[in-house]
Amino acid sequence: MSPPPTASALREQQAYVAAQAADARVNVELDTGDMTLNIGPQHPATHGTLRIACQLDGEQVISAEPLMGYMHRGYEKLCEVRTYPQCTTLINRIDWLGSFANEVPFILAAEQLMGVEAPPRAQWIRTILFELSRIANVSLFLGDMGVQVGALTPVFFAFRDRERVLNQIEEVTGGRFHPNFDRIGGLKDDIPRGWIAETHAVMAKMRGFCDEMEDLLMGNEIFQTRCRSVGVIPGDVALSYGLSGANLRASGVDWDLRRDANPGLAWDQVDWRVWTHPDGDSFARYWVRLQETREATKIVDQLLDGIPSGPIMAKVPRIIKVPAGEAYVSTENPLGEMGYYVVSKGGLGPFRVKIRTPSFSNISVVPWVMRGTYVPDIITILGSLYFILGDIDR
Amino acid sequence: MALVDKVKLPKPLSWLLNFGRARSLWVYQWGLACCAIEMGAAFGSPRYDVMRLGVIPFPASPRQADLVVISGTVTDKMAPVIRRLYEQMPEPKYVISMGSCANCGGPYWDSYSVTKGVDQVIPVDVYVPGCPPRPEALLEGIVLLQERIQREDMQERWRGEPIVVPTSAASSTRVPAAPGASGTAPTSAPATGTASAVPAGSAQA
Numbered sequence: 001m002s003p004p005p006t007a008s009a010l011r012e013q014q015a016y017v018a019a020q021a022a023d024a025r026v027n028v029e030l031d032t033g034d035m036t037l038n039i040g041p042q043h044p045a046t047h048g049t050l051r052i053a054c055q056l057d058g059e060q061v062i063s064a065e066p067l068m069g070y071m072h073r074g075y076e077k078l079c080e081v082r083t084y085p086q087c088t089t090l091i092n093r094i095d096w097l098g099s100f101a102n103e104v105p106f107i108l109a110a111e112q113l114m115g116v117e118a119p120p121r122a123q124w125i126r127t128i129l130f131e132l133s134r135i136a137n138v139s140l141f142l143g144d145m146g147v148q149v150g151a152l153t154p155v156f157f158a159f160r161d162r163e164r165v166l167n168q169i170e171e172v173t174g175g176r177f178h179p180n181f182d183r184i185g186g187l188k189d190d191i192p193r194g195w196i197a198e199t200h201a202v203m204a205k206m207r208g209f210c211d212e213m214e215d216l217l218m219g220n221e222i223f224q225t226r227c228r229s230v231g232v233i234p235g236d237v238a239l240s241y242g243l244s245g246a247n248l249r250a251s252g253v254d255w256d257l258r259r260d261a262n263p264g265l266a267w268d269q270v271d272w273r274v275w276t277h278p279d280g281d282s283f284a285r286y287w288v289r290l291q292e293t294r295e296a297t298k299i300v301d302q303l304l305d306g307i308p309s310g311p312i313m314a315k316v317p318r319i320i321k322v323p324a325g326e327a328y329v330s331t332e333n334p335l336g337e338m339g340y341y342v343v344s345k346g347g348l349g350p351f352r353v354k355i356r357t358p359s360f361s362n363i364s365v366v367p368w369v370m371r372g373t374y375v376p377d378i379i380t381i382l383g384s385l386y387f388i389l390g391d392i393d394r
Numbered sequence: 395m396a397l398v399d400k401v402k403l404p405k406p407l408s409w410l411l412n413f414g415r416a417r418s419l420w421v422y423q424w425g426l427a428c429c430a431i432e433m434g435a436a437f438g439s440p441r442y443d444v445m446r447l448g449v450i451p452f453p454a455s456p457r458q459a460d461l462v463v464i465s466g467t468v469t470d471k472m473a474p475v476i477r478r479l480y481e482q483m484p485e486p487k488y489v490i491s492m493g494s495c496a497n498c499g500g501p502y503w504d505s506y507s508v509t510k511g512v513d514q515v516i517p518v519d520v521y522v523p524g525c526p527p528r529p530e531a532l533l534e535g536i537v538l539l540q541e542r543i544q545r546e547d548m549q550e551r552w553r554g555e556p557i558v559v560p561t562s563a564a565s566s567t568r569v570p571a572a573p574g575a576s577g578t579a580p581t582s583a584p585a586t587g588t589a590s591a592v593p594a595g596s597a598q599a
Contacts, residue, residue, distance in 0.1 A: 041475055048425060049472055070472045071427060074505040081504065090501055096428035140431075159439035177428060177526055390427055 034062060039378065041070045047144075048389030052366070054378065061378065064370035066363050071393040079353040084110050084184060084320050087350065092178040094357060095391040098137035098334040100129045100169065103182040106353075108263050109329040109342040110184050113322045117264070122186040122312045127266040128199075128303050129169065129181070130331075131296045135206055136165040137334035138246075138293045141386050142213045145286055148383035149226045154217055161209040164202045171195055184320055186313035196304050203297040210294045218287065227283035231369050231381035234280055241368065242361035245336025247385060250288040251280035257332035265331075270302040282384035289386070321348060335359055335391060355394055359387035408548055415460070415486070416543040417448035419536070422459035422483070427466025429493035429526040436529035447536055456482040461539070463532070464518075467495035467502060468509040480516045488543070490535050491518040494525045501525065 040051035049070035055062040075094065079087050091106050092099040104126060111117065118126070143158025166176050172191050173179035181188050217223050233243070238251040248255055256274040258267045275291040277284035324346040330339030336358025343352040362385055369381060403411070421444075425433065436442045437451040444451060453459045456479045468476060480489070491512050494500030499510035512518060519542065522535040 041472065042424060042479060048427065048430070070469060070475070071467060072469060072471070072507050073467055073502050074507050078502065078505055093428055093501065096431060155438060156440060159435055160441065163435070163439060163441050176528065177432065 037375070047387065050363070050382075050387070050389055050392065052378070052382075054370070054375075056375065059374050061370050061373050061375065064367055064378065066366050068363075068389075068392050071389045073390075073394065075355060075394040076353055079350055081349065083348045084322060084350065087353070088182060089178075089180050092180055093390060094355065094394060095137070095333065095335060095338070095359070095388050096177065097140060097388060098133040099175075099178045100133040100173070100181065101137075101331070101333045102338065103180070104130055104265070105263070105329045105331045105333075105338055106340045106342070107182045107184055108331070109327040109340045110320075110322055112327040112329060113325050113342065113344055114184065114316070114320075115323075116185045116314050116316055118186045118314055119311050120266075120308045121190075121310045122314075123264065124266045124269075124303055124307045125172075125187055125191060125312065126182065128300055128307075129172065129179070130265065131300045131303070132165055132169055132199075134296050134334040135293055135300075136162055136169065138289050138296075139165070139206065139209060141289055142210070142217075142286070142293065145380075145383050146217050146223070148380050149223055151217065151220070151223070154213060157209065157212060157216075161206060164205055168195070168199050168202055171198075183313065183316075185316035186311070190312050191307075196307075199304055200301060203301050206297050207294060210290055210297075213290060218283075218290065224283065226377075226380055227286065227384065228281060229279070230282045230377050231373065231384060232279070232281045233365060233369055237368065238280070238365070241365040243336070243365060244358050244361060245332065245334070246288045246292060247285060247336065247362050247365075249274065249276045250284035252276055252278040257330060257337055261330075263329050263331060266303060267299070269306065270299055272299050272302075282380050285384040285386070319348070321346065322350070330356065333358060335386065335388065336362060357391045357394060359389075359391035360394075363387050363392060403548060409544075411548065412544050412546055416540040419449045419461045419488070419540075420453050420459050421449055421451045422456050422462040422479075423451060423454050424462055424479070425465055426468065426472070427493075427495065429465035429496070432526045432529055433463055433465040433492060433532060436532045439529070442529040442533060444533065444536065447533065447540070449536055456480070457484065459483050460486070461488045461490065463490045463492050464496045464512045464516075465492040466526075467500070468512045468515070469507050470509055471507070473509050473512075473515045476512065477515050488519045488539055489516055490520045490522060490532075490539060492522045492532055492535070493527055494523060497521050497523060 035056045037054040037056050038051065039054065041049040051067040051070065052064055053067060054064045075090060078090055082090065088103045088106060091102050094102050139158050139162050143155040146152070146154030169179060170176045172189070172195065173181040175181070233247070233251050235251040235253045238248050239253060243251070244255075254274060254276050258265075259274055262268050272295050275288050275295065277288050322344040324344055326341070326343050328339055328341045330337050337356065338358055339356040341352075341354040341356070342350050345351040366382070366385070370378060373381065421437070425431075437444050437449075449461070456462070460483075462480065462483065464476065480487070489512075491497050495502065495508070496512045499505070499508050502508040503510065509515065520535045520539045522531050524531050527535075
């Protein structure tokens with residue numbers, strides 16, 4: 001038998017019960033209606049012009065609906081009135097952080113229709129530039145995720161090291177941002193002399209950047225508290241919403257188009273692995289992207305050492321006419337699966353282009369994942385889903 | 395304001411005020427499209443470091459900002475929002491239109507949903523061409539705007555009439571013409587640099 005409670009303990013207990021009762025009364029008496037919180041279309045955390053209309057019950061989100069179209073530029077229609085080489089100029093600007101990666105699936109689809117295959121050297125350089133644009137893209141996310149939880153330093157580090165990768169891309173393609181370098185049947189130019197050694201050095205620096213982010217951000221207690229078990233997306237939900245890329249792999253689904261459906265680039269020639277994380281929360285998404293960036297630097301390093309010699313352009317006619325037919329090619333872009341469904345009627349330009357962009361599907365899970373979360377987590381979840389507005393709206 | 399209306403400011407005083415205003419521009423953080431990343435590189439990257447020009451890229455609210463950089467594609471759906479946020483900025487306010495899209499529609503010149511030039515919606519002070527412009531180009535645009543503010547007559551500014559800023563020898567060496575965008579482009583802009591300043595208010599929609 002426990003001893004009888006002391007007088008002070010009894011008082012405390014009574015006070016506690018009274019406080020609970022008062023609390024309950026207040027909650028009954030006050031009619032706390034839902035509040036609508038509108039985020040965007042201009043908000044520093046939405047990476048552009050996404051608008052999210054949230055219904056709040058106190059601090060909790062009842063529903064969150066992404067409203068888009070503020071950056072819709074009509075790509076699919078514009079592609080119908082342009083020739084194939086002109087299309088790549090536009091397509092660069094869909095996902096503006098990983099521009100070169102956007103061109104590749106479109107060019108591959110056109111090549112498939114024409115029955116042309118780029119020579120091995122062109123394919124290796126394509127793969128290298130593809131992975132470089134992945135690094136340039138995701139490294140910004142790695143820094144930016146810090147800003148979403150209130151740490152400003154990482155984003156400066158990200159901009160500093162991203163410049164190095166952009167320099168390497170610029171040295172080959174002449175374009176810092178939008179290279180427009182891929183051609184049907186190969187590449188515009190060969191790589192310049194001395195570029196391979198420089199790129200090796202830059203890749204070593206990028207690995208250093210990944211280590212820095214690991215120390216600075218992932219090991220940070222505040223970051224872990226804000227991200228762990230926040231915005232959990234289980235694997236089956238992720239699949240049913242059509243998520244792809246790192247968002248899917250962070251939910252424990254082992255799925256990577258580079259390995260599963262290599263459309264003819266050089267990924268199968270090198271030794272690398274696909275990273276997954278079983279948790280599916282914001283932290284897992286960050287973790288997977290960090291590992292992928294590091295893995296991409298290793299892919300680039302291996303590819304640089306093994307570039308085959310030979311021409312960089314296959315024999316294609318000067319004026320490109322694509323024979324009638326349909327082709328769908330998708331690749332594993334920095335943000336996820338990006339695919340182009342190209343319908344040709346034999347003219348100078350495509351008859352119809354349907355663009356499947358990763359971000360559009362990735363944010364479709366927002367209403368599901370936001371339900372029941374708290375207001376401060378809205379931004380971290382959005383940040384960890386990592387979308388690019390041009391990629392959503394086209 | 396009333397004082398400025400009635401009294402002609404002595405030249406040293408207006409020089410001093412303009413000097414101060416030109417070198418403490420608060421930029422509203424506003425990213426629209428690709429150019430926003432280059433703007434971020436100019437503002438956030440240690441390599442470009444816009445703060446050495448006295449530009450402070452902190453305000454996340456238009457109510458604290460002097461300058462807004464329209465960086466990227468303006469769509470018809472976004473245009474009213476831009477107009478509204480611009481109207482929330484306190485006078486005197488300046489606008490830099492960054493990139494071909496904001497200047498004239500750029501690669502989307504035949505798109506059904508893109509506004510062909512933000513100067514149809516709000517008056518633009520400096521156009522920075524490029525797709526996207528390099529961060530250095532944006533920095534030059536800011537320097538051009540500062541030169542322009544330095545030579546501003548405050549009385550005219552308050553009166554709200556279009557200001558024609560005399561072009562200095564320095565700025566006429568970099569010439570470029572106003573990007574072909576608008577028919578409202580200033581008449582006096584000499585043209586050959588990488589960025590060009592036009593009279594404010596010339597493009598009031």
